[in-house]
Amino acid sequence: xxxxxxLLDSILSLDWVLRGKSFLMAAITLTTILIISGVxxxxxxxxxxxxxxxxxxPTQTIQTIAEFIVIAAYYAxxxxxxxxxxxxxxxxxxxxxAGYATLAxxxxxxxATVGLISGFTAKI
Numbered sequence: 873x874x875x876x877x878x879l880l881d882s883i884l885s886l887d888w889v890l891r892g893k894s895f896l897m898a899a900i901t902l903t904t905i906l907i908i909s910g911v912x913x914x915x916x917x918x919x920x921x922x923x924x925x926x927x928x929x930p931t932q933t934i935q936t937i938a939e940f941i942v943i944a945a946y947y948a949x950x951x952x953x954x955x956x957x958x959x960x961x962x963x964x965x966x967x968x969x970a971g972y973a974t975l976a977x978x979x980x981x982x983x984a985t986v987g988l989i990s991g992f993t994a995k996i
């Protein structure tokens with residue numbers, strides 16, 4: 873009986889919600905990145921993995937599976953850079969580590985930006 877009472881107390885206290893909050897946020901973020909990248913279009917359309925020998929199809933009306941994966945990776949890199957900026961700015965790191973984190977975040981965001989711009993120009 874005591875064991876059941878402790879189980880009910882732990883369920884009703886909602887501590888498990890607070891522990892699972894970071895997992896829920898990561899799942900929502902991943903889902904958002906996939907939807908923005910075009911998983912819905914790739915799932916409902918009859919698209920191929922590549923456009924001939926190219927990753928990016930040269931038109932705005934077609935998206936290949938490889939293009940979806942590349943765009944999702946660039947979005948994830950950019951988001952990772954923003955998260956690293958956040959950790960560097962909140963003071964959770966030492967001054968030296970914050971400097972390195974800022975440099976790494978800048979490189980991640982720059983790489984993601986250049987990749988997205990080059991992908992967009994390949995489609996024009």
